[in-house]
Amino acid sequence: MSSELLPHTLEPHPVTGMYNGKFGLWLFLASEVMLFGALFSAYILLRTHGDFPSHEETTLNYKIGALNTFLLITSSVTMVMAWASFKLNEPSKGKLYLWLTVFLSVAFLVIKIKFEYLHKIHHGITPDTSTFYAIYYCMTGLHGLHILGGVIVMLYFLLPGFGLWRKNPEQFTNRIECTGLYWHFVDLVWIFLFPVFYLL
Amino acid sequence: MSSDHTHNPGFIRKYVFSVDHKVIGVQYAVTSLIFLFFGFSLMMIMRWQLAYPGDAIPLIGGWLGQYLVDNNGVLLPEGYNALGAMHGTIMVFLGVVPLAVGGFGNYVMPLQIGAPDMAFPRLNMASYWVYVLGGIAMLASFFVPGGAANSGWTSYPPLSVIANVDNAHHFWNGQTIWLLGMVLLITSSLLGSVNFIVTIVHLRVKGLTMFRLPFFVWAQLVTSFLLLLAFPPLEAAGVLQLMDRAFDTSFFMPTGLVVSGVVRDEYAGGGSPLLWQHLFWFLAHPEVYVLILPALGIIGEIIANNTRRPLWGYKTLVYSVVFLGFMSFVVWAHHMFLTGMGTTMSNFFQTTTMIISIPSVVILTAMLLSLWNASIRFNVPMLFALSFLPMFAIGGLTGLPLGLSASDIQLHDTYYVIGHFHYVVAPGTIMALFAGIYFWFPKVTGRKMSTLLGHLHFWPTLLFMNVIFGPMLIIGLRGVSRRLWDQTEYVLGAEVQGWTVMSSWGAWMLGLSQLPFIINFFYSAVAGKKSVENPWKATTLEWAAPSPPPHGNFAEVPVVYRGPYEYSVPGAKEDFQPQHLSDAKLS
Amino acid sequence: MASSIEEVRKSVRLYLMVFGALGVLTIVTVLASSLNVSVAVGVFVALAIASVKGTLVATYFMHLLGERSTLYWVLILAAFFFLLLILIPVMMHSETVHLIDQVT
Numbered sequence: 001m002s003s004e005l006l007p008h009t010l011e012p013h014p015v016t017g018m019y020n021g022k023f024g025l026w027l028f029l030a031s032e033v034m035l036f037g038a039l040f041s042a043y044i045l046l047r048t049h050g051d052f053p054s055h056e057e058t059t060l061n062y063k064i065g066a067l068n069t070f071l072l073i074t075s076s077v078t079m080v081m082a083w084a085s086f087k088l089n090e091p092s093k094g095k096l097y098l099w100l101t102v103f104l105s106v107a108f109l110v111i112k113i114k115f116e117y118l119h120k121i122h123h124g125i126t127p128d129t130s131t132f133y134a135i136y137y138c139m140t141g142l143h144g145l146h147i148l149g150g151v152i153v154m155l156y157f158l159l160p161g162f163g164l165w166r167k168n169p170e171q172f173t174n175r176i177e178c179t180g181l182y183w184h185f186v187d188l189v190w191i192f193l194f195p196v197f198y199l200l
Numbered sequence: 201m202s203s204d205h206t207h208n209p210g211f212i213r214k215y216v217f218s219v220d221h222k223v224i225g226v227q228y229a230v231t232s233l234i235f236l237f238f239g240f241s242l243m244m245i246m247r248w249q250l251a252y253p254g255d256a257i258p259l260i261g262g263w264l265g266q267y268l269v270d271n272n273g274v275l276l277p278e279g280y281n282a283l284g285a286m287h288g289t290i291m292v293f294l295g296v297v298p299l300a301v302g303g304f305g306n307y308v309m310p311l312q313i314g315a316p317d318m319a320f321p322r323l324n325m326a327s328y329w330v331y332v333l334g335g336i337a338m339l340a341s342f343f344v345p346g347g348a349a350n351s352g353w354t355s356y357p358p359l360s361v362i363a364n365v366d367n368a369h370h371f372w373n374g375q376t377i378w379l380l381g382m383v384l385l386i387t388s389s390l391l392g393s394v395n396f397i398v399t400i401v402h403l404r405v406k407g408l409t410m411f412r413l414p415f416f417v418w419a420q421l422v423t424s425f426l427l428l429l430a431f432p433p434l435e436a437a438g439v440l441q442l443m444d445r446a447f448d449t450s451f452f453m454p455t456g457l458v459v460s461g462v463v464r465d466e467y468a469g470g471g472s473p474l475l476w477q478h479l480f481w482f483l484a485h486p487e488v489y490v491l492i493l494p495a496l497g498i499i500g501e502i503i504a505n506n507t508r509r510p511l512w513g514y515k516t517l518v519y520s521v522v523f524l525g526f527m528s529f530v531v532w533a534h535h536m537f538l539t540g541m542g543t544t545m546s547n548f549f550q551t552t553t554m555i556i557s558i559p560s561v562v563i564l565t566a567m568l569l570s571l572w573n574a575s576i577r578f579n580v581p582m583l584f585a586l587s588f589l590p591m592f593a594i595g596g597l598t599g600l601p602l603g604l605s606a607s608d609i610q611l612h613d614t615y616y617v618i619g620h621f622h623y624v625v626a627p628g629t630i631m632a633l634f635a636g637i638y639f640w641f642p643k644v645t646g647r648k649m650s651t652l653l654g655h656l657h658f659w660p661t662l663l664f665m666n667v668i669f670g671p672m673l674i675i676g677l678r679g680v681s682r683r684l685w686d687q688t689e690y691v692l693g694a695e696v697q698g699w700t701v702m703s704s705w706g707a708w709m710l711g712l713s714q715l716p717f718i719i720n721f722f723y724s725a726v727a728g729k730k731s732v733e734n735p736w737k738a739t740t741l742e743w744a745a746p747s748p749p750p751h752g753n754f755a756e757v758p759v760v761y762r763g764p765y766e767y768s769v770p771g772a773k774e775d776f777q778p779q780h781l782s783d784a785k786l787s
Numbered sequence: 788m789a790s791s792i793e794e795v796r797k798s799v800r801l802y803l804m805v806f807g808a809l810g811v812l813t814i815v816t817v818l819a820s821s822l823n824v825s826v827a828v829g830v831f832v833a834l835a836i837a838s839v840k841g842t843l844v845a846t847y848f849m850h851l852l853g854e855r856s857t858l859y860w861v862l863i864l865a866a867f868f869f870l871l872l873i874l875i876p877v878m879m880h881s882e883t884v885h886l887i888d889q890v891t
Contacts, residue, residue, distance in 0.1 A: 006315075006319060008319075008402045013402045023398050027393075027397055027428060031431070031432045032432070033869050034429050034868060034869060035435055037432075040873060041875050041876060042479075045472060049876075051468075062817060070813060076809075077848075081799065081802065088792060088795055128448040131449070131468065131471055134447075134449035184848040191837050192834075192837050192841065196833075199829075199833055200829060429864065478875045482871075545878050
């Protein structure tokens, strides 16, 4: 079945008010809430269970964390601006914003890997150092993989996937909207990860 | 889309990497049936060691390899553990769930709501292939050094974390591959559940309101929500355990762990093995309902059809199934009464457990009442469906003592538990799945299955299911632990060895009893009697499509005029009124 | 759902305002963490600020404000089970821990 023939591929369903892709993406995000929920639960447990290093004993640099928070928030704005531009039928502006988002997220990843992970590993701080670093590497690593996934999707829509804009601009804009929803969620997770690991 | 594109997509695109929900449904069904039989075979090997401890396994003993048997062909304790862990994993995650959800859900659900396909056909294909990858990973783990995972299907740490890590092949060993396989299987279920929910909510045809949905679709909807929200925590837990194994982190490793007299100080400590149990059962209890809900859905369809009357209390059934799904998230710690979590928590969870038995009983009662005073057609699907009711009832009722924290102290981790949940899943769910196969076979293949072979399959299967699992309840009440390689080493085990031998023979006979089914399945698919569009005179939409349905399912999009089970309506010309025919057409 | 062209144009300004608010709140949370307060208060303040930021992202960037009740129900369900997960550590700190404390 070619997807063009399926109902509600483009037009929103009268009851839910969403097209298929958007509803599907929200459901996926609901499952992501549970995924990160389990990890946050693990964090709370480890932290309250003893043998968890106090904040003073850990060496995360909150300045780098704050910088990365800022990068991600900015990327969320550029993402939503990219969607708005496509919606307003300004594809070149939309593309520019999308490239900006890619740039900001790559910057986030480079900072995360080069100045945090590699720096720490160089100083012998690895996941098995303590439960704090174990959950830190695990959660930020999983979050980083989400960023990487988002970057790959954005690059797809910018390069080979952009042909869809000429064929069906509405569907393309919808896909950007879904990418955006995912992206804002990833941003939202970081908004919680930052204080939890860097400040508390 | 132009029509030349949709037709003749070539063999590979049509049968291997197909995006058609019907092909994917059949792929799921066949793959999972193979896994079901494979998982069952593992158990048949274990049953030899249990019945005749220390005797070489006949016929195949020499072929099982160094990780399972010794030089004489006797099953090793480690091999026994590996078979046990893999039996559970394969039956649940590679057999029953993919068959009930991936197979039946994929094939029947879109037809029942009148949709041309699933909402995301390519995602559907992806979820099948991710499932296959997970299956391959699980199978491959039998061949890596040290053999397959051997820490039980629950993989409790710290045992599972240190299992095989001393092996020279630190990373690629059974338990690690088990975890990777689980991550793949969970991902597959997740993709599937998103697809199911969107399809059911968005793609219903005109007139098919939520309360006109067949009960089976409701069961699939609730199941999908369970898959969507319960599986991710285990995915997270799996990642944590992977890190414990790969990077020596201590998520589940307590401080000062000593195993077999050796201090395991490569782990920094500070973690908690109980965290795994919580996260695991947060998934695995809803998982129980993932196993049973689609089965209840199938039974509902078949009972309504063969009693020729509406399902008793349709709305009650729907509300019960929704409530059941919700409650299944708040009972998980009743698997953990013996972890010492305290009486407050035990009380809370035994209360919720008693509450969850209410909707289950309501559903079963509604199904039983549907039979009351009906002129029942005893065809093969109906026989399986009827046998499901008492079997599931035994399974459910034997669960009550386990749900109460006081009696669970005696019964925890004994064969009683095994007997209980197998009554739910094997004579329960699997009987329902067989019923579904016999029921929808004519729709899928356009041919009917042989009734004679069906009877030859049904009667011995029902008998031997009980020969296997009945004794387990008795053995368990005597206090025999479920994880013993040789129970005769203990007096209490030796005394009930006779029951164990009986149970083993039941298992092997059950294996033999599947021969008529296998023959029937393949023979009828190519040479069975041709079937008409609606051989059972059923009312739901899948019977409005040709058998087998073509690509796109319906020649013209159907419109629904009535509820799903309008059988024997007083004054009507026929005893069934299909959902898609208007009153004008019926009169 | 901001679907019409006009609405999208209007919401662009809103996005920039939200962006400003998120930036300010990030600075506030960093500053707040340097205050000398008890751990409990610190955790509360940091999580409260993060929740406000998260709500802003969800309501405006993710357009949750304009969605219909179906989606709300799905998210409420997920939120409920999320809370249940978060409660697991609390469960593990009930009586057992106190019993062990009494013994040792």
